[in-house]
Amino acid sequence: MDKDLKYFKGVIESKGHLFTRQKQSLLQLLIESDIHLSAAEIQKNLKEDPTSIATIYRSLKVFSEAGIIREINADGTGYYEMKLFSGKPMHIHFRCQKCNKIIDIDSKKIDAEYLKLNMKIEKDNELEIYDSNIVFVGICSSCKSESKCKK
Numbered sequence: 001m002d003k004d005l006k007y008f009k010g011v012i013e014s015k016g017h018l019f020t021r022q023k024q025s026l027l028q029l030l031i032e033s034d035i036h037l038s039a040a041e042i043q044k045n046l047k048e049d050p051t052s053i054a055t056i057y058r059s060l061k062v063f064s065e066a067g068i069i070r071e072i073n074a075d076g077t078g079y080y081e082m083k084l085f086s087g088k089p090m091h092i093h094f095r096c097q098k099c100n101k102i103i104d105i106d107s108k109k110i111d112a113e114y115l116k117l118n119m120k121i122e123k124d125n126e127l128e129i130y131d132s133n134i135v136f137v138g139i140c141s142s143c144k145s146e147s148k149c150k151k
């Protein structure tokens, strides 16, 4: 088990949960994936270690509550990505309404603005932000050029 997984195991166990083989495979999948996965996609990817969707949702809930993963809710479907050790700061998401893809907005400048916005909200309201979840919805660049071609 690598260092990160061992750390996650410790976090999960400290919250009173078992770090089962399924939980380990699920986490491994999220660590290796560079896209945001829904529970159904996770289940499809875990076919070597068949896991019921209910178990997947339960594990995802445990991981979210422990702050290990982040859930991005888009149109009633949850998509998941690593939060701890992901190497990515809080970032803004975009969801394409046509292909349903969730994209990370990768821009240092926007990340800085986003952080500033978070800090302003904290200051103005005297609260502390741990995470935030902004999803812009529209049409992605590949769907956009596709629809242009058809016209």
Ligand SMILES: [Zn+2]
Residues within 6 Å of the ligand: 096, 097, 098, 099, 100, 101, 139, 140, 141, 142, 143, 144
């Ligand atoms: Zn698209």
Ligand SMILES: [Zn+2]
Residues within 6 Å of the ligand: 036, 081, 091, 093, 103, 104
């Ligand atoms: Zn993301």
